[in-house]
Amino acid sequence: xxxxxxxxxRIFFEEEGVGESLxxxxxxxxxxxxxxxxxxxxxxxxxxxxxxxxxxxKSYLTTAYPIRRTEEFAEFVAEFLQAMGIAxxxxxxxxxxxxxCLMVAxxxxxxxxxxxxxDGAGYTAKGTVxxxxxxxxxxxxxxxxxxxxxxxxxxxxxxSKERIEEIAFDVRKCxxxxxxxxxxxxxxxxxxxxLGRIRCPVVxxxxxxDWSVRPASVERTGQELQCPKELVFLQGVGHxxxxxxxxxxxxxxxxxxxxxxxxx
Amino acid sequence: MLIESVxxxxxxxxxxxxxxxxxxxxxxxxxxxxxxxxxxxxxxxxDGVLGKGAGDSTPAAIILEGDPAxxxxxxGGLSLNRAVRELKIGVKGNVREAMKNWRTLWLLFELAHQxxx
Numbered sequence: 001x002x003x004x005x006x007x008x009x010r011i012f013f014e015e016e017g018v019g020e021s022l023x024x025x026x027x028x029x030x031x032x033x034x035x036x037x038x039x040x041x042x043x044x045x046x047x048x049x050x051x052x053x054x055x056x057x058k059s060y061l062t063t064a065y066p067i068r069r070t071e072e073f074a075e076f077v078a079e080f081l082q083a084m085g086i087a088x089x090x091x092x093x094x095x096x097x098x099x100x101c102l103m104v105a106x107x108x109x110x111x112x113x114x115x116x117x118x119d120g121a122g123y124t125a126k127g128t129v130x131x132x133x134x135x136x137x138x139x140x141x142x143x144x145x146x147x148x149x150x151x152x153x154x155x156x157x158x159x160s161k162e163r164i165e166e167i168a169f170d171v172r173k174c175x176x177x178x179x180x181x182x183x184x185x186x187x188x189x190x191x192x193x194x195l196g197r198i199r200c201p202v203v204x205x206x207x208x209x210d211w212s213v214r215p216a217s218v219e220r221t222g223q224e225l226q227c228p229k230e231l232v233f234l235q236g237v238g239h240x241x242x243x244x245x246x247x248x249x250x251x252x253x254x255x256x257x258x259x260x261x262x263x264x
Numbered sequence: 265m266l267i268e269s270v271x272x273x274x275x276x277x278x279x280x281x282x283x284x285x286x287x288x289x290x291x292x293x294x295x296x297x298x299x300x301x302x303x304x305x306x307x308x309x310x311d312g313v314l315g316k317g318a319g320d321s322t323p324a325a326i327i328l329e330g331d332p333a334x335x336x337x338x339x340g341g342l343s344l345n346r347a348v349r350e351l352k353i354g355v356k357g358n359v360r361e362a363m364k365n366w367r368t369l370w371l372l373f374e375l376a377h378q379x380x381x
Contacts, residue, residue, distance in 0.1 A: 138348075138359055141359070148367060149344070149345050149370035150345045152343075153346060155347055
């Protein structure tokens, strides 16, 4: 079993492959399992390390309450890298964690060689992701079923029913208080002032049918980045391209990483 | 018009025949009101079976409200979650009851999409 202590608390990670590291951070309500179709591919090139954020999967909480701010998640990721002895890495994050990885790159440029931001954006505050306080308060009454029904309808039309069932099943395992805290973090993010500070290459991934982090939001994030970047637009998929259509995702993202000289 | 009667009948039949929804709603009794301005369609769940709700002055437990265009989108395939997040459909009345049974409500409206096919 692979655990490391961060802030004195047990943090779980999965590791596969050797060489330069690629640290993978799951999205809201999820855990390392969300990278199960990607680690076997990327571990042919990198030392892949998928981490469970505090309170998710097999990781314990590192604070008294679940983290509710993207900034805190970003500091956790930086501390996790330190605890793992990783001085510099490529970060891959999905949705909420796409922004978390961008934030680590902005705040700790020496630690980040590149970022792959999967269906994430630098601005997901209430206006852009269709959340307001009333809807968040409503979701807090039953975050598990709210997340599950959201996730089911966030998949694209080409995604098999079986894969959608897997995505829905996986999110039901997240503790409700953690899930709603993720949602609060996600829906309060505005890191636009930080985007210009990012110097490392960034791959931005957008799913055609993602109505939560819309392709337009991803494109806007790309326009505000001053660093080398490449947008990977994936047709037929929704908010979970790495799980919905992993073969296409892996090949397209790998190619984009090559274009940005992020291959070992 | 909020929903055509032919489509409503088809929806009720589909919902009552759907094993997943019946299981979800097995122990739930609720009066649900779909509202658009002065127009209302009342539905009731009892022992997992969906039927037309009482048309009297009994207050509805759960009210889902939107304009006719929003309802047309919902019955045309827009998911209930997306409709709520995009502020096209509002959840009113006993919001707690609605959220505690959100998966059932969501499933119900997924069947509404199929009802028009």
